[in-house]
Amino acid sequence: MERYGSDADDTPLLHRRNEDKVQRAPACCSSRYGLALLSSFGFFVVYSLRVNLSVAMVDMLNTTRPSSSNHSGSVCPAHANPPRPKHNHTASVYDWDSATQGWILGSFFYGYILTQIPGGYLAGRYGPKWLMGFGILGTVVFTLITPLAADLGAGYLIAVRVLEGIGEGVTFPSMYTMWAAWAPPLERSRLLTISYIGAQLGTVISLPLSGEICFYLDWTYVFYIFGVFGLVWFVLWSFLVFDSPNTHPRISEQERLYITSSLRNELSTSAGHIPWRAIATSMPLWAIVVAHFSYNWTFYTLLTLLPTYMNDVLGFSIQQNGLLSALPYVGCAVMAVLSGQLADFLRETCLYRTVTVRKSFSLAGMLGPAVFLVAAGYTGCNYSLAVTFLTISSALGGISASGFNINHLDIAPSYAGILLGITNTFATIPGMVGPVIARALTQQNTMEEWQSVFYIAAAINAFGAAFYALFGRGSVQPWAVHSSYPHGD
Numbered sequence: 001m002e003r004y005g006s007d008a009d010d011t012p013l014l015h016r017r018n019e020d021k022v023q024r025a026p027a028c029c030s031s032r033y034g035l036a037l038l039s040s041f042g043f044f045v046v047y048s049l050r051v052n053l054s055v056a057m058v059d060m061l062n063t064t065r066p067s068s069s070n071h072s073g074s075v076c077p078a079h080a081n082p083p084r085p086k087h088n089h090t091a092s093v094y095d096w097d098s099a100t101q102g103w104i105l106g107s108f109f110y111g112y113i114l115t116q117i118p119g120g121y122l123a124g125r126y127g128p129k130w131l132m133g134f135g136i137l138g139t140v141v142f143t144l145i146t147p148l149a150a151d152l153g154a155g156y157l158i159a160v161r162v163l164e165g166i167g168e169g170v171t172f173p174s175m176y177t178m179w180a181a182w183a184p185p186l187e188r189s190r191l192l193t194i195s196y197i198g199a200q201l202g203t204v205i206s207l208p209l210s211g212e213i214c215f216y217l218d219w220t221y222v223f224y225i226f227g228v229f230g231l232v233w234f235v236l237w238s239f240l241v242f243d244s245p246n247t248h249p250r251i252s253e254q255e256r257l258y259i260t261s262s263l264r265n266e267l268s269t270s271a272g273h274i275p276w277r278a279i280a281t282s283m284p285l286w287a288i289v290v291a292h293f294s295y296n297w298t299f300y301t302l303l304t305l306l307p308t309y310m311n312d313v314l315g316f317s318i319q320q321n322g323l324l325s326a327l328p329y330v331g332c333a334v335m336a337v338l339s340g341q342l343a344d345f346l347r348e349t350c351l352y353r354t355v356t357v358r359k360s361f362s363l364a365g366m367l368g369p370a371v372f373l374v375a376a377g378y379t380g381c382n383y384s385l386a387v388t389f390l391t392i393s394s395a396l397g398g399i400s401a402s403g404f405n406i407n408h409l410d411i412a413p414s415y416a417g418i419l420l421g422i423t424n425t426f427a428t429i430p431g432m433v434g435p436v437i438a439r440a441l442t443q444q445n446t447m448e449e450w451q452s453v454f455y456i457a458a459a460i461n462a463f464g465a466a467f468y469a470l471f472g473r474g475s476v477q478p479w480a481v482h483s484s485y486p487h488g489d
Contacts (some may be wrong), residue, residue, distance in 0.1 A: 025255035031248055032182050032259065036191045038241060039175055040198030044232045045136060046171055047202030049143045049164065050108060052226055053327070054307045055210035056219040057101060060150065062093040075445060076315045076381035091218035092151055100154050102439035105304045107158040109431035111165025115427065119170030120421030121274075123177035127243040128417065132174035133234055138167035172424055176408060177417030181244040184262040186348045188409055189402045193340030196401060200333035203303065207225040207326035263413070274418065278479030284411050285419060287471035291404040292423045294464020295366055295397065297430035298373060298457040302328065302394065304435045305453075312445040314383055324387055331395025334417030336402075339365075343402035354410055355474030360402050362472070365400025366465035369393040370458035377451035404468050411473055412480035 027033050053472045096104070115135075123131050142164045149160040175195065183191045210222045235433035242248040279285060306325045310316045316324055339361055346352040379386040408419040437456075440447040 025252065025256065025258040030255050031245070031251040032184075032187075032255065033192060033194070035178070035182055035241060036194040038236060039195040040201070041177075041180075042132065042136060042171070042237060043196055044197030044202040044205070045198075045226070045233045046139070046168055046204035047199045049139055049230065050168065050224045051203050051303055052210045052222045053065050053108075053146075053161070054105065054205050054304050055207055056214060056222045057105065058307055058311050059214040059219040060091075060094055060096075061101075062095050075313045075447060076383070081426065091147070091220045094150065094154070096154060098439045098443055099436075101308075102436040104154060104158055104161065105439075106432050106435040107161040107182070108165040108168075109300075109428050111162035111167075112169045113165075113425055113428040113432065115166050115169030115423040116173060116425040117418065120177065120415075120417035120419070123170070123174040123417045124415070128178040129237075129241050129243050131170050132178075133237050133241075135167045135170040135174070136230060136237075137234045139164045140227050140234070141484070143223050143230070144227040146223040169424075169428075173417040173421040176420040178243065180409060180413045180416040181263070182259060184259055186262070186344060188406060189340040189343040189347075192406045192409075193336050193401050196405075197336050198335050200329050200336060200398070204326045204333060205328040207307070207329070208323040211323060212354060274415065275479045277386070277418070278477075279412075279415065279422070282477060282479070283471045284407075284409075284473035284477060285422065285470045287473070288404050288407050288419070289423045289426050290402075291362055291366070291464045291468035291472070292427035293430065294460045294462075294467075295400055295404075296427040297394075297434055297460045298369055298410050299397065300431040301434045301438055301453065301457050302390070304431070305438050309450060310440075313447070313450060314386060318382075327387060328391045328394030331391050332398035334391035335395045335398030339399045339402040347441075353474060355472065358407050358410065358474050359469050360403075360474050361399050361401075362403030362468050365397055365403050366461045366468075367455075368396030368399070370461040370465075373397065373454045373461075374451075376456045377447070377454040380447065394463035404472065407472065407474070410475065411477045413476065414480055 119131065119135070142160050146157065146160055149156040179188070179192060179195070205224060209225075213219075213222050213225060245251055245259045245347045248256075306328070310325055343357050343361060344358050347354060370393075376386055376389035376393065379389060408416045408423065412419055438453045441452050
């Protein structure tokens with residue numbers, strides 16, 4: 001193939017030197033796809049525990065206060081709200097103003113940011129299986145005591161959410177470390193999109209289910225029910241998952257050889273050495289950082305505040321709210337899976353360079369959402385059009401799952417967990433400040449205020465897409481491999 005500067009040799013190694021020696025192992029009933037499914041269940045739990053508060057918050061507020069924003073005082077005419085069962089309303093409600101709500105919704109990320117880089121380092125040093133397992137288990141435990149913390153006061157609830165964030169902070173770095181040992185280069189997009197679609201499914205299912213739980217029971221059961229899901233996942237993870245193909249007792253020999261041979265020349269032979277200076281000065285890494293930060297600003301703004309927007313502006317009831325808030329993530333989940341299949345097809349069959357695929361998918365997955373997010377702010381009280389534009393915006397965002405989102409494994413598979421920890425540290429900042437800024441800008445809940453929120457998110461998204469298009473790369477970087485094999489970056 002023609003050589004293109006610094007990314008001339010980003011053709012996966014399986015196509016270069018081992019093409020005739022490595023026999024592809026079937027995907028059906030394989031250990032690597034089993035890992036993808038179980039990790040997907042894990043991310044389902046992770047995001048269920050993360051977003052259920054967004055819906056529960058609508059029901060946790062004392063709507064009898066004149067100053068409170070509830071759907072009866074929404075900007076648009078309220079939708080019909082069926083009478084709620086007599087036995088509900090047994091849970092406590094709280095007099096939290098908009099600022100307090102913003103801090104509660106954003107507090108999770110103050111813990112989440114603390115364990116990103118340590119999570120990547122610890123996963124590489126001690127193994128990702130138990131780090132991820134106990135991280136999610138800790139989050140489950142604190143989720144189960146959330147109602148108690150809320151009764152004790154907003155400060156206690158904020159503290160519990162911070163502790164939940166600390167537990168969840170190790171999950172993505174751990175999983176990237178695990179995929180560095182499990183994902184053959186030509187199957188990365190497929191395996192990782194299957195794995196991380198669990199995050200979208202967790203959002204899709206937990207938002208409407210949380211609304212139904214609040215409607216028929218009360219908001220406390222939101223945390224109890226999803227906490228039980230987390231306990232079930234931990235048991236399955238403990239017995240069925242292993243750190244690498246070489247430590248898995250039930251993997252077939254064909255699959256083990258396929259995975260290890262395809263990765264042989266991409267992994268560093270100096271496992272104990274971490275080139276921190278080279279990592280910190282790597283422009284391809286900073287391109288991922290900027291893209292990840294920018295994308296997450298829009299993602300977290302919608303993730304934490306979409307139920308509030310549906311209630312305070314569009315006038316949807318608690319029962320309708322969860323279902324409609326979930327629609328954008330249905331589209332995102334579908335597009336993430338389809339983009340993974342297409343990305344690997346373009347690389348494997350059409351021989352497109354990895355950098356071309358990653359940049360193209362990132363541009364589509366960031367500029368598209370920006371356009372439709374701004375458009376959603378100008379739909380007025382046209383409910384169908386507003387929900388449609390928000391759904392299209394989020395759906396197009398799913399394309400980036402095969403763009404910058406997995407580029408860590410392209411440029412430095414041996415240090416993917418650490419790199420993900422670094423990029424996710426910066427990408428967590430929007431979750432910390434986004435809800436606070438958005439609530440500060442929307443104190444009167446007018447259309448114009450929400451348009452400002454959407455404009456800010458869209459502008460940040462567009463900047464991140466442009467930066468990644470300029471500085472992103474698709475090949476293993478020289479500092480990321482210590483081997484006599486020439487990688488030709």
